[in-house]
Amino acid sequence: MDSTHNDNKFRVKSGYCHILPDQILFTSNGKIEDEPKSNLLKISWWRPILDFLLIFLLLFGGLYLATINRITPAIILAVIALYRIINMMINLIRSKIIKIDRNMIIRVRLKPGIKGISRATVKFIFKTPKGKKRRKLIILPDAADSGHAETERACQIMRKEKLIY
Numbered sequence: 001m002d003s004t005h006n007d008n009k010f011r012v013k014s015g016y017c018h019i020l021p022d023q024i025l026f027t028s029n030g031k032i033e034d035e036p037k038s039n040l041l042k043i044s045w046w047r048p049i050l051d052f053l054l055i056f057l058l059l060f061g062g063l064y065l066a067t068i069n070r071i072t073p074a075i076i077l078a079v080i081a082l083y084r085i086i087n088m089m090i091n092l093i094r095s096k097i098i099k100i101d102r103n104m105i106i107r108v109r110l111k112p113g114i115k116g117i118s119r120a121t122v123k124f125i126f127k128t129p130k131g132k133k134r135r136k137l138i139i140l141p142d143a144a145d146s147g148h149a150e151t152e153r154a155c156q157i158m159r160k161e162k163l164i165y
Contacts, residue, residue, distance in 0.1 A: 008161065010154040013119070013139040017154070019161050024100045024124065026138075051088050055081050100126050100136065108163045110155060113140070120151040122158070 008019040015028040025032060062077035104126045113120035120140040128134055141150045158164045 008157050010157055011141050011150050012122075013141060017122075017138060019157055019163070021102070023102055024105075026098045048088070051084060055084050055088075058084070100124055104128070105163070106133070108158065110158070110164055112151065115148075120154075122154065 009016055009030060011017075012026070015026060016030040018025040018027065018032060058077045058081035062074040062081065065071075065074035065077065105124060106127065107125045109123045109125075111121045111123070119142055122138040122140065124136040124138070126134055126136070140154060155164070
């Protein structure tokens with residue numbers, strides 16, 4: 001890997017983003033060559049387990065409340081569980097995207113974070129090879145761990161590569 005690839009790499013919340021001449025690549029360890037296909041799912045392996053456990057507890061609690069004739073709280077717990085299931089499915093679909101072809105990118109938006117309140121984000125809007133319009137939201141590091149400097153570095157790299165103006 002040459003120095004231009006190292007120069008066009010910046011940290012994101014769940015790993016690194018590499019801006020290459022033909023594509024944008026997301027890796028967990030900052031190395032391009034030995035990156036497995038499902039690296040974004042390997043970063044937080046415990047999260048789906050906790051989500052399934054929470055959904056199970058919500059459904060079990062709703063079922064228990066329904067058996068003792070407390071219908072309104074049971075419906076509320078069922079709706080929360082359904083909401084969590086839908087969000088899990090959406091996140092599963094979106095987290096598999098680890099590379100984006102540069103010629104498929106429609107727009108890139110950078111939203112600066114508010115110090116102490118929110119993180120800076122980068123939203124890539126692109127088309128898949130099947131023609132569907134997709135979004136990939138990248139969360140930049142927190143301000144507590146040199147997040148402002150990393151946000152400035154990401155802005156400079158994306159301006160240099162003409163992704164944002």
